[in-house]
Amino acid sequence: MNVVVFASRKGGSGKSTLAAHLAAHVHRPSRPCLLIDSDPQGSLTLWHKLRNAEDLPLRTTQRGIPDIVKAAKNDGIDWVLIDTPPNMSACVTDAMRAATIVVVPCRPGIFDLDAVRETVSFARQSRRPYAVVINGAPPRRQDVESPMVTQARESLGKLNIPVWGGQITQRANFSLALGDGEGAKEYDAESQAAAEIARLWAAIERSVKAIHGVHEGAAMHRIAA
Numbered sequence: 403m404n405v406v407v408f409a410s411r412k413g414g415s416g417k418s419t420l421a422a423h424l425a426a427h428v429h430r431p432s433r434p435c436l437l438i439d440s441d442p443q444g445s446l447t448l449w450h451k452l453r454n455a456e457d458l459p460l461r462t463t464q465r466g467i468p469d470i471v472k473a474a475k476n477d478g479i480d481w482v483l484i485d486t487p488p489n490m491s492a493c494v495t496d497a498m499r500a501a502t503i504v505v506v507p508c509r510p511g512i513f514d515l516d517a518v519r520e521t522v523s524f525a526r527q528s529r530r531p532y533a534v535v536i537n538g539a540p541p542r543r544q545d546v547e548s549p550m551v552t553q554a555r556e557s558l559g560k561l562n563i564p565v566w567g568g569q570i571t572q573r574a575n576f577s578l579a580l581g582d583g584e585g586a587k588e589y590d591a592e593s594q595a596a597a598e599i600a601r602l603w604a605a606i607e608r609s610v611k612a613i614h615g616v617h618e619g620a621a622m623h624r625i626a627a
Contacts, residue, residue, distance in 0.1 A: 403475045404610050405482045407501040409525075412517035413488035416507035416537035418445035419576060421485045423599045424606075426585020428481060429458045436479045438471075440464055440497060441487040452583030467496045490524060498525060503609055504532035507570075510539055510554035522563055531613050534558055535602065539569040568601050 406424070408417035421437065429435040437460040439446040450460045461470055467484065474482050484501075486494045498504055504525045508514045518534060525532040536555070540548035551569055558565050570576075571594070579589035586595040 403471075403479055403482065404502040405471055405484065405500050406606060407484045407486065407497045407504045408507065409486045409494055409498060409504055409521050410506050410508065410514075410517060411488055411490060411520050412508075412514050415488070415509060415514060415517070416535075416570065417441070417488075418449070418485050419580065420505065420507055420535065420537065420570065420602070421446055421483045422449045422580060423576065423585045423587075423595075424603055425458060425481075425483050427587050427596075427599050427603050431457075433480045434478065435459075435481045435483060436461065436470075436474045438463065438467065438482060438484040438497075440467060440493045441485050443487070446485045449580050449583060452581070454583060464491075464493045467493060468500055471500045490520060495524065495528075498530055499528050501530050502613060503606065504530050505606070506532060506534045507537040508534050508554070508558075509537055510548070510550040515554060515557050518558065518563065519561070522561075531609065532564070533609065534563055534565045536565065536569040538572045541571050541573075542569075566602065566605055568598065568605065570598050570602065571595075573598075 408421050410417055425435050425437050435458060437446060439460060439462045447462055463470060471482055484497045486497050506518055506521050508518050522532060536551055539551050547569065555565050573595045575586055575590055575593050575595035579586050582589060586593060586599045590596060
C-alpha cells in the first residue's frame with residue numbers, strides 16, 4: 403500500500419483540489435483508494451458529499467491517522483491520499499510520517515514559495531520523499547511555460563528542492579468538475595485538465611516505484627537527505 407500526503411503551510415495552495423482529482427483518476431475496484439480529510443475546513447469532504455457515491459471511501463479525522471492507515475492496509479486498500487490543513491499541527495506531522503511520498507502544491511507566487519520551506523524542512527527531518535508540484539499556473543504559450551513558473555522552478559532549485567517537471571494549470575474545468583463531485587477525467591476525459599492530472603499521477607507512480615526500488619529511472623522526487 404502507498405500513502406500520498408498533500409501538505410503545505412500555505413492555505414489555497416491546492417491540496418484538496420489535487421487530492422480529489424487524483425483520487426477520482428486512479429480509484430477503481432481493482433485498485434481501491436481511501437481518502438482521508440484531516441483539514442477542519444472540510445473541502446475534500448464537501449466534494450465527496452457532492453459526489454454522492456460510496457465507491458470511493460473517505461474518512462475525516464484530525465487524530466489517529468497512523469491507525470487509519472494501518473487499517474486501510476489490512477483492508478486491502480492500494481492507495482491512501484491524505485489532505486492536510488495549512489499548518490504543521492500534529493495531524494500533519496502524523497500524516498507525513500506515514501507517507502510514501504509527500505506532494506507539496508505550490509502556486510508560482512512569492513508567498514507560496516516562501517511557505518514551501520517549512521513543509522520541506524519537516525519532510526527532510528522525517529526522511530520522507532517529497533516533491534513540489536507547481537499548481538494554479540498560467541497556461542503555456544506555444545508549449546513554453548510562463549516566466550512566473552520558470553522563476554518559481556529556479557527559486558526552488560536554488561534551495562535544492564525537487565520540482566515536478568510538469569504543471570497544473572489554472573483551468574475552469576478543475577473547478578467545474580469539483581462542483582459536480584467529479585474529477586477532471588470524469589468531467590471531460592479529453593480535456594487538458596484531465597491530461598495534466600494523468601501526467602501528474604504517472605509521475606507519482608514512477609516515484610513510488612523508485613522509492614520501493616523497483617525502477618531506477620527518472621522520478622519526480624529525491625529521497626530527502
